[in-house]
Amino acid sequence: MSTADLGLPVEVPSTALFTDQYEFTMLQAALKAGTADRRSVFELFTRRLPEGRRYGVVAGIGRVLDAVENFRFDDGVLRFLRDRRIVDEPTLRWLSDYRFSGDIWGYPEGEVYFPGSPVLRVEGSFAECVLLETVVLSILNHDSAIAAAASRMSSAAGGRRLIEMGARRTHELAAVASARAAYVGGFDSTSVLAAGFRYGIPTVGTSAHAFTLLHDTERDAFRAQVDSLGRGTTLLVDTYDVAEAVRTAVEVAGPELGAVRIDSGDLLLVAHRVRQQLDELGAHDTKIVVTSDLDEYAIASLAAAPVDAYGVGTQLVTGSGQPTCSMVYKLVARAGSADPGAPLTAVAKKSSGGKLSVGGRKWAARRLDGQGVAEAEVLGTGPVPDALADRQLLVELVKGGEVVAREPLDAARDRHIAARSGLPMSATQLSRGEPVIPTEYRM
Amino acid sequence: MSTADLGLPVEVPSTALFTDQYEFTMLQAALKAGTADRRSVFELFTRRLPEGRRYGVVAGIGRVLDAVENFRFDDGVLRFLRDRRIVDEPTLRWLSDYRFSGDIWGYPEGEVYFPGSPVLRVEGSFAECVLLETVVLSILNHDSAIAAAASRMSSAAGGRRLIEMGARRTHELAAVASARAAYVGGFDSTSVLAAGFRYGIPTVGTSAHAFTLLHDTERDAFRAQVDSLGRGTTLLVDTYDVAEAVRTAVEVAGPELGAVRIDSGDLLLVAHRVRQQLDELGAHDTKIVVTSDLDEYAIASLAAAPVDAYGVGTQLVTGSGQPTCSMVYKLVARAGSADPGAPLTAVAKKSSGGKLSVGGRKWAARRLDGQGVAEAEVLGTGPVPDALADRQLLVELVKGGEVVAREPLDAARDRHIAARSGLPMSATQLSRGEPVIPTEYRM
Structure with missing residues (x-):
């Protein structure tokens, strides 16, 4: 099956090729070396928020779940990988019945995040997890950038209606994802019909x-x-x-x-x-x-003007100066052998050029002050302190390869409004600033 | 047929819904008023280059041709438009056998452009032309922004190899289009396999x-x-x-x-x-x-460093600070009745807030100086002066609804290198500046 049948202006047979070649060559080398089955934990996080931004907005989780479910290798894809000699025959055999069978935890869609927040945690064999890197980053880096801009605009608009109308200023499918992310960030409707068709977002024009x-x-x-x-x-x-x-x-x-x-x-x-x-x-x-x-x-x-609704185009779909996030997907722990019971060892690239990674499989919680306002994003690798046990942020999204956390888009939109209103009031200042709460590590 | 069958993380049945709702409501109103069949000319152009840029790069023409061919209304799309009451029954009947039957001329892919350049000229009935606005703008605004960044990077790299590796920092399908546009702009290869699959671009990693x-x-x-x-x-x-x-x-x-x-x-x-x-x-x-x-x-x-190849990610796929172009699609001339022989009248919105539009169906030519270097982008509505006759820029892309100008991607890449080298030398300065040649109007 090929998208040619659909009349799409792209022709790709599944999400499996929205992937950088090196994921496949690493897989091949690890299969040959006998390290591909080592249990591994990857975390997706950002080292910093876009310059001057006070909080991030998680968007695209629902699309990530779609992408993971549809990460499959049909004959057309396998033939391409063979013909172009991207990988060898043993790797092609391994890919032919690929299906992610691990676990994914993550921040639920609409939640806010801060530097270091493990927005997604992917666990399974090295082989099955490494392949997901590119497409998962594509989705979350794009959608979260748009949602962050939308969130700022919806704060600025007070209760007035916001219409997303930027389709003509971004890639035609990025436009559909942008309308979705804008809705999560607080917009009310979109001009682009495909977003109504695919996600049920109200359309206007x-x-x-x-x-x-x-x-x-x-x-x-x-x-x-x-x-x-x-x-x-x-x-x-x-x-x-x-x-x-x-x-x-x-x-x-x-x-x-x-x-x-x-x-x-x-x-x-x-x-x-x-x-x-x-x-x-x-x-x-x-x-x-x-x-x-x-x-x-x-x-x-x-x-102060007698305006009832705002239509926003270019600046929304380009993230208002920040068209992407700098989320990365890093191996933070792995076993020393393919033995399913082998203990996990924390790993991290040596810090250099400011590229800080913190090894270890992390939990995350948001600590509140006496008034119930967020005061810190707390990340740790040991046991969760009792005081933070019911403030944990990660939820189970995929369990043993099965998606367990589908939800309507309105749930994400409502969650975002609640999460944003739980931040210190300075969060919604439009001026440039530091993250509105600090990130603390308990390692 | 739906993209659900493909495992794509989007589900849209054709390019017809990559469209702002108002294109459809305008169609409905024009059909009822009897004005839908007036012969019309739309031009796609930009009023200005992104700030500080000295030339623009046309990219995405091949994808526009795909999008126009696949702009069709199947039962699923028609049902959506009916269920959501986007348009009325007469309009749905009109759409059910929609097929663009007009003519499209445009700058060939890889060519450079300047403020006012009619990058695309779409002619036919108002009804059939207006519907294409959104998707055509999406493609050209996105792809041209990426190609412009790629072109600057390829100038800066001299003859060294350039690898596009920004998939993880943009929407997963925008990534595929970005790899394509980067190739047009002078890159040598990409990390993202879907771009190899769809467009044959060399992949590495x-x-x-x-x-x-x-x-x-x-x-x-x-x-x-x-x-x-x-x-x-x-x-x-x-x-x-x-x-x-x-x-x-x-x-x-x-x-x-x-x-x-x-x-x-x-x-x-x-x-x-x-x-x-x-x-x-x-x-x-x-x-x-x-x-x-x-x-x-x-x-x-x-x-001056002993570097053999550069891999470029974020800054390529975000257009190096300019993630979109400001191309617009404007009605510049139309007939006064549905009579096929009715003469065309130039039309334009009144200038306000700097939104200049110049009415009239235009030709475009690049005038050279005595050394064969470009010295002006000349646009006009009357007859083409003899001296410019063989320097015309618009080529026929679609004739009576049929695509007539398919070409391999390498042709666009070669054309870009030739077009850029025909500009004054200051074109490839990286510092901010004015368009390297002026736009002159002969009206």
């Missing part, structure tokens, strides 16, 4: 400047739109003159007009003028939607 | 720190790797102590060792030391590969 330009007059365009989409539609009022367009819009749709959209100009000024004009025309319930290169700072600057 | 940590000693790890992958392999030498690792590497593999990889530390200093050590050990032909948060500036700074 009415018209662009092209629709006005297609018609002989702006009035013709508005009438055509209202005739077809109803008076509750959103009319775009900045193709020519905004004041004239607003007047025409209310004449055509009446005061029941759903909303007007402003996509250019000094939004603060224009929103005030348009609100006043709408009110004078009796269109008190007509909403104002603004869209035009918004980011969290622009949203915050419009807090 | 041998081992990570995890492989060394899996084994009881570094010597065990190197021996396992050489035993399996041969003496020509690349050994990673910075897990513990670099000098000791290099000594062990040559002891294990002999002077036939293919390469060593350095992934941390002061690369300039370390590369010199490692080269000297390798030479002292008689491993004169052993190459040095460096990888560690490289960008075009870091690559340039290593010009």
